Amino acid sequence: MNNQITKPQKSPLKKKQALLGYLFVAPWIIGFLVFGLYPIVMSFYYSLCQYDVLRVPQFIGLGNYKELIGHDPYFWKSIWNTLLYTVVRVPLVILGSLLLAVLVNNAVKGIRFFRTVFFIPSIITGVVLSALWLWLLNPQYGLFNSILAVFGIPGPLWLQSPHWSKFSMVLMSLWSIGGGRMLVFLAALQGIPTALYEVVDIDGGGWWAKFRHITVPMISSVIFLWTVLEVIFSFQVFTEAYVMTKGGPLNSTLFYNLYLYYKAFDDFSMGYASALAWLLLLIILVVTLMQFVVGKKVVYYEGK
Amino acid sequence: MKRPNFKTSRTFVTYLLLICAAVVLILPFIWIISTSLKGSESIFAIPPQWIPKDLHWDNYAKVFTKMPFFVYLKNSVFISVMTILGTLISSSLVAYAFACLKWPGRDWLFIFVLGTMMLPAQVTMIPVFVLYKQFGWLNTFKPLIVPAFFGGGAFNIFLLRQFFLTIPKELFEAARLDGCSEFRIYWKIVLPLAKPALATVAILTFMMTWNDFLGPLIYLSDKLKGTLALGLAMFVGQYQTEWGVLMAASVLVMLPVIVLFFLFQKYFIRGFMMSGIKG
Numbered sequence: 075m076n077n078q079i080t081k082p083q084k085s086p087l088k089k090k091q092a093l094l095g096y097l098f099v100a101p102w103i104i105g106f107l108v109f110g111l112y113p114i115v116m117s118f119y120y121s122l123c124q125y126d127v128l129r130v131p132q133f134i135g136l137g138n139y140k141e142l143i144g145h146d147p148y149f150w151k152s153i154w155n156t157l158l159y160t161v162v163r164v165p166l167v168i169l170g171s172l173l174l175a176v177l178v179n180n181a182v183k184g185i186r187f188f189r190t191v192f193f194i195p196s197i198i199t200g201v202v203l204s205a206l207w208l209w210l211l212n213p214q215y216g217l218f219n220s221i222l223a224v225f226g227i228p229g230p231l232w233l234q235s236p237h238w239s240k241f242s243m244v245l246m247s248l249w250s251i252g253g254g255r256m257l258v259f260l261a262a263l264q265g266i267p268t269a270l271y272e273v274v275d276i277d278g279g280g281w282w283a284k285f286r287h288i289t290v291p292m293i294s295s296v297i298f299l300w301t302v303l304e305v306i307f308s309f310q311v312f313t314e315a316y317v318m319t320k321g322g323p324l325n326s327t328l329f330y331n332l333y334l335y336y337k338a339f340d341d342f343s344m345g346y347a348s349a350l351a352w353l354l355l356l357i358i359l360v361v362t363l364m365q366f367v368v369g370k371k372v373v374y375y376e377g378k
Numbered sequence: 379m380k381r382p383n384f385k386t387s388r389t390f391v392t393y394l395l396l397i398c399a400a401v402v403l404i405l406p407f408i409w410i411i412s413t414s415l416k417g418s419e420s421i422f423a424i425p426p427q428w429i430p431k432d433l434h435w436d437n438y439a440k441v442f443t444k445m446p447f448f449v450y451l452k453n454s455v456f457i458s459v460m461t462i463l464g465t466l467i468s469s470s471l472v473a474y475a476f477a478c479l480k481w482p483g484r485d486w487l488f489i490f491v492l493g494t495m496m497l498p499a500q501v502t503m504i505p506v507f508v509l510y511k512q513f514g515w516l517n518t519f520k521p522l523i524v525p526a527f528f529g530g531g532a533f534n535i536f537l538l539r540q541f542f543l544t545i546p547k548e549l550f551e552a553a554r555l556d557g558c559s560e561f562r563i564y565w566k567i568v569l570p571l572a573k574p575a576l577a578t579v580a581i582l583t584f585m586m587t588w589n590d591f592l593g594p595l596i597y598l599s600d601k602l603k604g605t606l607a608l609g610l611a612m613f614v615g616q617y618q619t620e621w622g623v624l625m626a627a628s629v630l631v632m633l634p635v636i637v638l639f640f641l642f643q644k645y646f647i648r649g650f651m652m653s654g655i656k657g
Contacts (some may be wrong), residue, residue, distance in 0.1 A: 087554075088480065094560045096480030101468040102491065102535065105528025110494060113509070114427035122540045127508060174399065190643060191400045194407075197639050197646075198632055200589040201607045204412055205628045209621050217409045220426045252403060254650040261651050288443050310498055313591045317611050334500055339596060344504050351500045357556060358498060 120348035127344055138349035149350070151325050152333040155240060159329065160308035163244045168301055170251035175259035176289065189252075189260075198254025204317035207246045208233065233319055236326035243314050243327065255300055262293040291326060291374050298373045302365050309358055414438070414625035421621050437626040444623065447630070449602055450609040453519070457605060460523040465583045466576055473538035474564045478550060488539070488650045495532045499592070507596060518605030521597045522590070526583075534579045537649065541575035542568060578649040581642050588635060624634040 121138055123131035142149045153230075175308040178189050198206065210217045211232035218227030232242040270288045279287070290297070313320060321328035321336075334354070338347035390637070408428070413421060413435055416430045441447055476488050483641045510521045527536070545568060569576070594608040603610075610631050617624050639646060 091560070092481040093481050095475045095479040095484060098471050098475035098479060099487070101527065102472045102529035105468075105525060106494070108509075109506060109525050110497070110502060113505035114497075116505035116508075117501055127511065130546065147464060161380075170476065177392070177395055177399065182389055182392050185396075185592065188396045190399060191646075192403060193646070194636070194639065195403050197635050199585075200591050201611045201614070202589070202628050202632045205610055206406065208614065208618070209413060209625060210406055212621070215422055215424075215426070215621075217406060220424075224425070249403065249406065250417075252399075257647060257650040284570075306496060306498070310500070316591075317614055324536075331500055335592075338504055338507075344508070348504050349652065351498070354498055355501045358496070362496065 076162060080271045084320055110294075117351055120345050121352045123345040123348075125345040125348075126342045128342075131345065134345070138346050139353075141346070142349055142353070148325070148328065148333055152328050152330045155328055156309060156311070156330040158312060159240050159244065160305055162241065163247055163308050164304045165302060166244060166256070167247060167251055167304060168297060170248055171253075171255040171300075172259055172290075172297065174252055175256045175263055176285065178256070179260060179263045189257075192252025192256065194252075196250035198249075200313045201317055203246065203249075204314050207242075208318050211246075217240065233327075236324040239319060239326045243311070243318075246314065255304075258296060258300065259293065262296040263289065266292045294373045295375055298365075298369045302362055302369075305361060305365065306358055309354065309361075320351060403467065409626050411629060413621055414629050418620070418622065436621060437622040438630065440623045441630055442621075442625045444617070445609050445613055445627070446602060447606075447609070447627075450606045451603055453603065454588060454605040454607070457519050457522050458584050460582050461526045461587045462583045464523060464526030465530040465534055466580060467530070468527050469534040469579060470538055470569060470572070470576065471564070472529060472535050473542055474560075474568060476535065477539045477542035478545075478563070478568065479560065488535050491532050503592075503596070510597065516597060517600050517603055518597075519603075522587075530579075531583075534583065537579060538572065538575055541572055545571055574648065577642065578645045581638065581645045582649050584638065585635065589592050604630070623648060 120131060122133060122135055123139070124134050125131040174192060178185055178192065207243075211219075211227065213219055213231045213234060218231070218232070222229040230238045233239050266288065270292070271284055274284045274288060294374050310331055311329050312335065315327045315329050315332045316335070319327040321332050330350070331354075334350040337343045337350060412428055412430060415433045415435065416427070416437075417432070417434045420427050420430050472491075476484060476491075506521075509514060513520075515521050549567060550563060553567060558566075589607060590605075591607050591611065594605045595611075598604050598608060610627055613624060613627050617627075
């Protein structure tokens with residue numbers, strides 16, 4: 075790649091590097107303009123229109139938003155489902171990964187083997203995960219109720235029960251607590267000076283005291299960041315519900331993005347679905363900002 | 379208050395917990411593989427049989443006759459390979475700009491790139507769909523492949539940048555003094571050194587693409603254009619009572635992922651360690 079910049083400058087090397095910098099970063103810039111910025115702007119425009127892809131968008135102002143908020147019970151149902159799923163799922167997966175990370179932070183023989191074993195379920199995602207768990211959670215012959223039956227406990231209907239369906243999906247996502255999240259927690263745990271734990275030993279504190287007063291505060295910034303990420307992921311749950319329940323039973327797993335998908339690609343109400351998408355963006359923004367405000371008070375940053 | 383066997387009892391409890399956790403996490407796999415080899419009479423047996431009495435390999439054979447498995451496999455492999463290729467090329471170029479070149483606005487733009495990770499895909503989904511429809515790209519693989527060549531994903535850019543930053547500055551300076559062009563430095567020095575990081579990006583991209591469902595669902599409506607994930611989802615709808623066959627299909631779809639995991643384990647793990655998301 076020759077450079078054709080011949081303009082004499084104070085520092086030609088610097089200028090050359092700057093131009094090359096923009097050239098190297100150009101793929102991302104083009105990608106962002108075409109697949110990011112343009113669609114976001116258009117999405118907002120569509121959200122103010124009636125649009126079925128076949129005909130030209132008809133501008134209707136805030137009509138979609140008014141309809142959504144004022145007259146659409148499915149919208150509120152999907153918000154409720156998604157919130158409940160998020161509020162139950164996020165603390166459980168974070169705590170699960172954290173406890174597992176503490177466990178594999180023990181330098182016993184064969185610990186690498188266990189880390190590998192714990193990691194494996196996390197590579198199963200999406201459709202395969204959904205297909206497998208449909209069977210594992212089968213009320214009559216699935217793994218869970220077969221084991222419960224051994225103890226004489228009649229298992230729930232899991233995905234087929236409107237009361238258990240969301241929790242079934244939370245349970246399913248707990249299978250992956252040994253994945254990347256655990257590894258990042260582990261890396262953070264290994265950065266905690268052992269001297270801190272010795273202080274607790276001297277004070278006569280046990281396992282819980284160490285966990286509560288050293289481990290959690292010392293890696294609180296990592297925990298916080300993953301909580302923020304997991305909330306965003308939870309808000310976007312889609313494939314599991316689409317494959318396993320189609321939103322049922324009784325709309326108990328009609329999550330936000332599933333509803334959005336149905337509106338967009340089953341009803342072809344693209345304007346309405348765009349309004350849903352923009353509200354999702356706003357909700358995620360507000361929730362994330364709120365978390366950062368709370369996080370600022372709770373999270374301990376080293377060197378501050 | 380020192381007990382003589384404190385250390386051994388602690389180790390014992392650790393192992394006990396480790397083994398319990400491992401059993402709980404692995405049990406589903408055993409159950410699934412066992413089901414995939416069972417005939418319907420033993421699937422519905424009570425109490426359940428962990429080891430099937432006679433092995434029904436025909437469940438696997440049925441998968442191949444009931445869905446165009448090899449067509450889907452070919453499609454999934456093609457889409458994955460092209461996406462990996464696009465991602466590697468473009469994310470490494472962009473990461474090079476962020477890590478190895480100095481230009482005004484660089485650090486500001488980098489934070490912006492990271493910020494785009496928070497953007498829910500649903501916000502761009504509909505206009506992008508309309509755009510592809512106008513291009514005449516519906517029912518082709520292009521919507522699933524082309525975006526990878528433009529940026530390659532914020533997370534991958536981030537990972538590669540972090541890795542490029544660890545390359546000693548002297549290497550660049552020496553090469554530049556020798557009159558080496560930036561593209562040559564990128565191609566001949568940085569990329570060969572970054573092979574482990576590139577492998578990590580390739581593996582993570584493969585996992586994402588192989589398991590992607592929403593993309594193929596929206597863009598590939600022609601039955602023979604489908605991917606394995608899409609095919610399996612249709613299979614779930616059609617054969618929800620033939621659990622042996624459904625589990626065999628699931629095992630076949632996840633097999634490449636599991637094999638790759640065991641072959642390239644360290645790259646999986648490095649990806650997360652390298653990201654070092656520490657706030």
